[in-house]
Amino acid sequence: MTERNATQPPGAGESTGIIAKLLSATASRDGDLRGVVGEFGVARVGRVLLDEILFRACLDDVPLADGENASVHVVLQHGGERFSATVSPRHVHVTDEPDPAGNGAGSLPAPVVTQDLTEVATALYGPAELITSVTRTIRWPGPGVVFPTPERPNLPRAYYDVARRVVQVMERSEQVDLTELAVRYGTDKWSAMHQYTRNYERHLGPLRDRRLNVLEIGIGGFDDPARGGKSLRSWKHYFPRALVYGIDILDKHLVDEPRLTTFRADQSNAAEVTEAAEKWGPFDLILDDGSHISEHVIKTFGTLFARHLRPGGLYIIEDLCTSYWPEVFQGDDTDLADPRYTIGFLKALVDGLHHEELLRPDAREPRPTDTTVSGLHLYHNVAVIEKGSNTEGSVVADVFRARRQREGR
Numbered sequence: 001m002t003e004r005n006a007t008q009p010p011g012a013g014e015s016t017g018i019i020a021k022l023l024s025a026t027a028s029r030d031g032d033l034r035g036v037v038g039e040f041g042v043a044r045v046g047r048v049l050l051d052e053i054l055f056r057a058c059l060d061d062v063p064l065a066d067g068e069n070a071s072v073h074v075v076l077q078h079g080g081e082r083f084s085a086t087v088s089p090r091h092v093h094v095t096d097e098p099d100p101a102g103n104g105a106g107s108l109p110a111p112v113v114t115q116d117l118t119e120v121a122t123a124l125y126g127p128a129e130l131i132t133s134v135t136r137t138i139r140w141p142g143p144g145v146v147f148p149t150p151e152r153p154n155l156p157r158a159y160y161d162v163a164r165r166v167v168q169v170m171e172r173s174e175q176v177d178l179t180e181l182a183v184r185y186g187t188d189k190w191s192a193m194h195q196y197t198r199n200y201e202r203h204l205g206p207l208r209d210r211r212l213n214v215l216e217i218g219i220g221g222f223d224d225p226a227r228g229g230k231s232l233r234s235w236k237h238y239f240p241r242a243l244v245y246g247i248d249i250l251d252k253h254l255v256d257e258p259r260l261t262t263f264r265a266d267q268s269n270a271a272e273v274t275e276a277a278e279k280w281g282p283f284d285l286i287l288d289d290g291s292h293i294s295e296h297v298i299k300t301f302g303t304l305f306a307r308h309l310r311p312g313g314l315y316i317i318e319d320l321c322t323s324y325w326p327e328v329f330q331g332d333d334t335d336l337a338d339p340r341y342t343i344g345f346l347k348a349l350v351d352g353l354h355h356e357e358l359l360r361p362d363a364r365e366p367r368p369t370d371t372t373v374s375g376l377h378l379y380h381n382v383a384v385i386e387k388g389s390n391t392e393g394s395v396v397a398d399v400f401r402a403r404r405q406r407e408g409r
Ligand SMILES: C[S@@+](CC[C@H](N)C(=O)[O-])C[C@H]1O[C@@H](n2cnc3c(N)ncnc32)[C@H](O)[C@@H]1O
Pocket: 186, 187, 188, 189, 216, 217, 218, 219, 220, 221, 222, 228, 229, 230, 231, 232, 247, 248, 249, 250, 265, 266, 267, 268, 289, 290, 291, 296
C-alpha cells in the first residue's frame, strides 16, 4: 500500500483489544457480537475488519502494469449503519461511494461487495463451521465490464484478482501454507538457513482453525524497534483466530500491529518472562527462537512449560545445532548427553517420557516433566514438545518390578 488516507485505523493496541472481544463473541452462536459492535460502533469495528481483510488478502501481490490499478469497494453494514472503503493494491480510501481513482486513470469502475458486518466478523474470527455468506452481494458495474470491445477484448487480470482475494478472505477460503508465508514475510524458517515449515505443517496444521494464544521468543530485526516480526506476522497470517505475542531482549514495540503484541524481556530472566506470560498467557503454542544459548533455552522452558503452556499445547525449540557449537552460542559437544546443553536436556526428556518403564528405582532422579511431557518430536535442528498427561502406566514393567522385589534385587 502506498497511501492511507481518510479515516485512520485505531492503534495496534486498541485494534487488538477490539479483536480479542470479537474472537470471544464469534466463538459460538451464542456470543454477543451485536453487543461488541454496539460498544465500539460500526465505523471502528468496520475499520478493524477491513485492516484484517487487507492483511490476509495481500493485495500488493497482485501484479500491476505501470499506471494500472484495480480496486474493489467493500461495504460492511449493520443495523442501518455502514462502513465502506475502496481498496486496491496501491490505495485504501474510506469513502461512501466507490472511489474512481482506486482503479487508476481511465480504468474500470470498481465492483461493490456488500455484506453484513457481523457475518464478516464471524468469517474472519469465528470457527469454520459458523462461516456463512448469505448477506453478501457482489455488484459488477454494468455492461462496460461484461461485454468485450475491440479495444478491450479481455479485462485486465488484476481487475478480478483484487476482488477475488478480498472475497476469499471474507469467506476464509484463501488459505496459504506456512512455507509460502515464511517466504512472503521473510522469516528464515524456510530459507537457505532452515527448512522448518514442512515439519511445522504436520503439527500446526490441525490447530489452524482454533482460537489460540501464540508466543514466540525472539522477534528479530536487530536493535531497530521498528524492524523484525517476520515470523510473528507469518503466525498471525497462518492462524487467523490467534493472538500473537513476541518477546525480545530488545524493544520492538514499533512492530506491534493488530493481533500482534510485543514485550521486552530477557528470556534468561524468569521474572521478566513470567510478567509477560501472566499478562497474555496461558499459551497454546510457544516457540523459542531467541538467544539460542542452552542455559537460556533450558531456563525459559522451566519458566514457561509447566505454568504458562496449556495442556495439549506445543513447545518448540529451534536451532538445536547451537547446542553443539562452542564457537557461538556457548555450545559444547564434548559430552553429548550433558543436560546443561539443549541436546542433552532433550535426551533426558526422552528418558522422562519412558519413566514408567525404568525398572531400577535409582535409574534417575524423577522430574516434574516426566508426567507432563506426552510427546517429543525431533527433526533436524527443531524439537516439538507436547504437553499432556504421560501417566499411561506399564503393565509389563510392573510385572518385572514385582519380580525383582520378590527376588530382593
Ligand atoms: C533469530 S532472531 C529471531 C527471528 C524471528 N523469530 C524470525 O523468525 O523472524 C533472534 C532474536 O532473539 C533475540 N534475543 C537474543 N537474546 C535474547 C534474550 N536473552 N532474550 C530474549 N530475546 C533475545 C534477538 O534480539 C533477536 O531479535
